[in-house]
Amino acid sequence: xxQPVPATTDTTAPVAATGVKKSSRxxxxxxxLAALAAVYAFFAILTPASKGxxxxxxxxxxxxxxxxxxxxxxxxxxIIIAGGIDLSAGSSIALSMITTAYVLNLGPEGQKLVLxxxxxxxxxxxxxxxxxxxxxxxxxxxxxxxxxxxxxIITLGTMQMARGFAKLVANEQNIYPPAEVQDLWISRLLDxxxxxxxxxxxxxxxxxxxxxxxxxxxxLRYTRLxxxxxxxxxxxxxxxxxxxxxPRTKIxxxxxxxxFSGLAGILFFAxxxxxxxxxxxxxYELFVIAAAVIGGASLLGGRGTILGTMIGALIITIxxxxxxKMGWPQYTQEIVMGLVxxxxxxxxxxxxxxxx
Amino acid sequence: xxxxxxxxLLTVSGVRKSFGATKALKGVDLTLSRGEVLALIGxxxxxxxxxxxxxxxxxxxxxxxxxxxxxxYLPTGPLHARGLGVCMIYQELALAPxxxxxxxxxxxxxxxxxxFMNWRETRAIARRALDxxxxxxxxxxxxxxxxxxxxxxxxxxxxAVAVGCKVLVLDEPTSSLTQKDxxxxxxxxxxLKSKGVAVVYISHALEEIEALCxxxxxxxxxxxxxxxVVGRVPVNQIIALMVGxxxxxxxxxxxxxxxxxxxxxxxxxxxxxxxxxGLTLRRGEVVGIAGLIGSxxxxxxxxxxxxxxxxxxxxxxxxxxxxxxxxxxxxRQGVGLVSEDRKTEGLAQNLSIAENLTLSKLEGLxxxxxxxxxxxxxxxxxWIKAFPIKCQGGEQAVEALSGGNQQKxxxxxxxxxxxxxxxxxxxxxxxxxxxxxxIYAWIDKLALGDPAAGKAPKAVLVVSSYLPELMGICDRIxxxxxGVLGEARPVAAWTEHSLMLAATGQDQRA
Numbered sequence: 001x002x003q004p005v006p007a008t009t010d011t012t013a014p015v016a017a018t019g020v021k022k023s024s025r026x027x028x029x030x031x032x033l034a035a036l037a038a039v040y041a042f043f044a045i046l047t048p049a050s051k052g053x054x055x056x057x058x059x060x061x062x063x064x065x066x067x068x069x070x071x072x073x074x075x076x077x078x079i080i081i082a083g084g085i086d087l088s089a090g091s092s093i094a095l096s097m098i099t100t101a102y103v104l105n106l107g108p109e110g111q112k113l114v115l116x117x118x119x120x121x122x123x124x125x126x127x128x129x130x131x132x133x134x135x136x137x138x139x140x141x142x143x144x145x146x147x148x149x150x151x152x153i154i155t156l157g158t159m160q161m162a163r164g165f166a167k168l169v170a171n172e173q174n175i176y177p178p179a180e181v182q183d184l185w186i187s188r189l190l191d192x193x194x195x196x197x198x199x200x201x202x203x204x205x206x207x208x209x210x211x212x213x214x215x216x217x218x219x220l221r222y223t224r225l226x227x228x229x230x231x232x233x234x235x236x237x238x239x240x241x242x243x244x245x246x247p248r249t250k251i252x253x254x255x256x257x258x259x260f261s262g263l264a265g266i267l268f269f270a271x272x273x274x275x276x277x278x279x280x281x282x283x284y285e286l287f288v289i290a291a292a293v294i295g296g297a298s299l300l301g302g303r304g305t306i307l308g309t310m311i312g313a314l315i316i317t318i319x320x321x322x323x324x325k326m327g328w329p330q331y332t333q334e335i336v337m338g339l340v341x342x343x344x345x346x347x348x349x350x351x352x353x354x355x356x
Numbered sequence: 357x358x359x360x361x362x363x364x365l366l367t368v369s370g371v372r373k374s375f376g377a378t379k380a381l382k383g384v385d386l387t388l389s390r391g392e393v394l395a396l397i398g399x400x401x402x403x404x405x406x407x408x409x410x411x412x413x414x415x416x417x418x419x420x421x422x423x424x425x426x427x428x429y430l431p432t433g434p435l436h437a438r439g440l441g442v443c444m445i446y447q448e449l450a451l452a453p454x455x456x457x458x459x460x461x462x463x464x465x466x467x468x469x470x471x472f473m474n475w476r477e478t479r480a481i482a483r484r485a486l487d488x489x490x491x492x493x494x495x496x497x498x499x500x501x502x503x504x505x506x507x508x509x510x511x512x513x514x515x516a517v518a519v520g521c522k523v524l525v526l527d528e529p530t531s532s533l534t535q536k537d538x539x540x541x542x543x544x545x546x547x548l549k550s551k552g553v554a555v556v557y558i559s560h561a562l563e564e565i566e567a568l569c570x571x572x573x574x575x576x577x578x579x580x581x582x583x584x585v586v587g588r589v590p591v592n593q594i595i596a597l598m599v600g601x602x603x604x605x606x607x608x609x610x611x612x613x614x615x616x617x618x619x620x621x622x623x624x625x626x627x628x629x630x631x632x633x634g635l636t637l638r639r640g641e642v643v644g645i646a647g648l649i650g651s652x653x654x655x656x657x658x659x660x661x662x663x664x665x666x667x668x669x670x671x672x673x674x675x676x677x678x679x680x681x682x683x684x685x686x687x688r689q690g691v692g693l694v695s696e697d698r699k700t701e702g703l704a705q706n707l708s709i710a711e712n713l714t715l716s717k718l719e720g721l722x723x724x725x726x727x728x729x730x731x732x733x734x735x736x737x738x739w740i741k742a743f744p745i746k747c748q749g750g751e752q753a754v755e756a757l758s759g760g761n762q763q764k765x766x767x768x769x770x771x772x773x774x775x776x777x778x779x780x781x782x783x784x785x786x787x788x789x790x791x792x793x794x795i796y797a798w799i800d801k802l803a804l805g806d807p808a809a810g811k812a813p814k815a816v817l818v819v820s821s822y823l824p825e826l827m828g829i830c831d832r833i834x835x836x837x838x839g840v841l842g843e844a845r846p847v848a849a850w851t852e853h854s855l856m857l858a859a860t861g862q863d864q865r866a
Contacts, residue, residue: 221729222722222726222727222728222729223725223726223727224718224719224725224726224727225725226727227711227715227718227727228718230704230707230711231704231707231711231715234704234705234706234707235700235701235703235704235705235707237695237700237701238701238702238703238704238712238715239704239715240663240683241663241683241693241695241701241702242683242687242715242716242769243682243683243684243685243686243687243688243716244684244715245684302704302706302707303706
C-alpha cells in the first residue's frame, strides 16, 4: 500500500464476520442451482418418454439455445450492474446474424467469395458482425451519456432501428448463403454431432460461452473498470464524486454489451442452420434480461453476478424447451415463464430484505 | 421518573421489538402528557426510529404495552395511527412532489362525494390546516415540488393537524432548515403545545432541546436509560447518558502551526453561486465557512472540486495555477471532498465499506489495472479500526451502518487517498454525538500531522451550518453571504452572534 496507515494500525483485519455475508451469497447461489435442478427434474419426470426431453438430440438442442441466450446475457449483466438496460439486444442479435449471413453471401451467384476464401470470409463475417453490434452499443452508450435520456428509452429506439437495419441489409428476405457454408467451421460452432459423453463433450460455442463467462466474471471482480462498473450502477453520483470517468465507463459498458449481442448473433446464425433471418430473435432481449434478473442482478444497478446469470439462462432455456416437449400450448408456456420470473425475483428480494 | 400530575395522554411501557437476532428495542418506557414537548434523545442506532415505527403501527411490538388516553393503543398501520391521532413527521419528508399541497394534506382521507373527489371540501380543510401551521399565503393547489423544504415540512405538519392529531412525533425536524425556518418551526410547536397537542421531539441538537422541550427521555441501545426535566440536568450529564460514558472535550483543538498555502482561491465564480470566493488555506489549519443555507457555500466547494462548472476566477493548488477540472483530476492533485449528502451522493449504499472507502484510489490494490478484493479489504481495515467504524468488517454493505458510521466511511475515503486538502461539507450533519466527537478528533489529528510518523499536516476546509462546531474546531472562519465569501478571520475574532450577523449581511465590517 502506498498510503500511510494510521498510527493504530493492526494488520489483523476485522474479517471474522465477513464470512457470514459470503456464506449467504453462497446460499443464494445454491438456491438458484436448486431451482435449476428442480426445473430440469420437473420436465425430466413429467415429460412423456416418447417426447424425448432427456434424449441426446434434445439436450444438444437445448445447449444450442443456451449458448445464444447465455452469450447475450453476459453482456446484459454488465449493463444491468452498471445501472442500465439494453432493450436493443434482440435486434442487435438479429442484425449481427444478418451481417454474418450477408458477408458470407457476398459475390455473384455461383462465384460466392466464401467458396474461394473459406477461412478468411467467415473471419471477416464475424469481424463485421461484431463491429456492427459494438457500434450499436457505442451509439446506445453515447446517447445515454450525452443526451442524458434514460437507457430504457434510448435502447427502445435503437431496438427499432437495429431491426430496421437488419431488414434493410437483408432486403426484407431471408439470406441463404451457399450450402457449402453449412460445412464451414463457423456453422459448426454449434455442431450437434458432439455429444455430452465424448470429447470435447460440448459444442465449441458452449465452450466459448464458458470461457467468456469466466473471463467476464474475473474482469468484473478483479479490474478497476469492473469495480467502477459496480460503483456506477450502485450510485452514479458517488462514482462522479470519486473521480470515476463516468461517461467513458458508461459508453464502454454498452459497447461490451453490444459485443456480446454480436457474438450471440453469430451463434444464432449457426443455430438457424446458416441462414440470416431478419425477423428472428424478436423479443429475445426479454429472455436475456430475465436470465440476468433470475440470476440475481438488480435492475436498480450495483448488483449481479455472471454465475447467477448463467444459471438464469439455463433455467429460461430449459423452461422454453421443456414447455414445448410437454406439449404445452404457447400461452401456457408464456404464463409459466412469466410466473417463474416473478417468483424467482420475489424470493431473491425477500432474502435480501431478510438480511438487512 | 413519573409523568407530571396531568393524566398521561400516551404511555409506553416495556416495549420490546426484535428483528431476527437483533434486539432493536429492549425495553422502552415513556409517558407523554397533553400539551408538553418531550425530547427523545439518543445516538443513531439507539432505537428511536424503531420506536417511531412501533408508535406509528408500521411495526408491531413483540412485548410491552401502549395506552392512548387510558385505552390500549394497538395501531395496525400508519393510517390507523393517524386516525387515532398519532402522527409522525419523518426526517425524509413523505410527500408526493407532483401532487398539490391539498392533495398531499388529505392523501388517504380524501373527502368524497360518492366516487368523486369533493374538491371544495378538500380545499377548505387544507386551507384551515395551512392557516394553522402559519402558511397563510400558500395556495393549496400549488404542487408540493414547487415549494421550499421548510414549507414542505409545514405541509406535513398541516397534514397531521388536518386529522386533529393529539400526539405529534417530529424526527430531526431541523436537519435541513435554515435558522429562520427553525424559529418559525419552534413557534409552531409552541402553538400546537398550547392547544394541548403532545409533541415528541427527536433531535441530536441539545441546544434546540433546551430551547423547546419540557422534559427529555434518553435512549441507548434500545432502552430508555434516563428521564428528566430540561434545564435541571446539566448538558454533560445528558451526553453521558446518550453515549454511556463521559465525553470530555467535544472539540479538541491542538496548537497548530499553519505553514505553506496549499489551496488558494481568487474570485472563484460558478454559474450562479459562488459569485466571488477568495480564500487561502494553509497546511496545518482548519478553516470554516459559515453562512446561510443557499448562500453558495456548498457550490463553492463543488465548483472547486469540479462537480459544478466554474465561470471565473483562479484556483491554485500547491501554489500552481490550475484550470477548472473534474473530480478525477482534483483527487490526483490531492484534494478530496466529503459530500453534504451521504445518502444520495457521498456513498454507494449497497456496496461494501471497503468498496466505498477505496473507490477514489483503486491504484496500488493489485498489479496493473487489476484490483484484488482482499487488498481492498486490507486497505480499509486500518481505517475501520482507527476511526473506529462500528461494523462487521470491510465487506459489510454501507447501508447497514448507522449515519455516523456511514459518515466516517465517507471521511475515511479521503484518508485512504491521503489527500492534502480535505473539503468537508456538513461533515457531522444528522449524526450522533459520539461519532461527531470522533470526527472532530480526526480533523484535529489531520491538521496537526504526525512528524514522528512522517505525516505532514493536512489542510481542512469545513462548511457547516452548526456554529458551535465551527467555533470549536476551526482556526479561522469566513462567512459566505449571497455568493460572496468574506475574509477568513481568526476564530477568536468571531462570536456566534457576529457570525449570524455577517451571514445575514448585517455585519458592517463585511
